[in-house]
Amino acid sequence: TSQRCACCGHTAKENRLSQSKFRCQVCGYTANADVNGARNILAAGHAVLACGGMVQSGRPLNQEPTEMIQATA
Template sequence: MEHKAPGRVVKVTPAYTSQRCSACGSVDGKSRESQADFRCRSCGYACNADVNAARNIKHAAGHAVSARGGEPLGWPANREPQPVLLSA
């Protein structure tokens, strides 16, 4: 990956990212209710387990951006700049 995005790749240790609450930081293996569901037993925060883990990884990497949410209809908001082609 580093050769495709020099200077923009951050290595993050994935340990416990699927068991840590992205809202309060509590780590509990039983918070992962299923493959798809995460519910913090400490603060009650609930969301998709993959989304929770991704938020923890983004936090560990020091990024506070969302990967989706642009207009229209949820298009990626944070994409690489695209070249603009002008016709003569």
């Protein structure tokens, strides 16, 4: 996440100018490196949610907890 551009997706070691500065070598996007990384993590989380990915419990993320299903039945 620290070397991947949150705008165009280009990943390169050279994108990370310093501990705190990010500049994409392809599209020119610049940002604080932490902000860029956070945007990448957020996008990855959204992708997992959209695909109904699995959480640690083994249940799909888009599935209601069993307590909720039993309470409404």
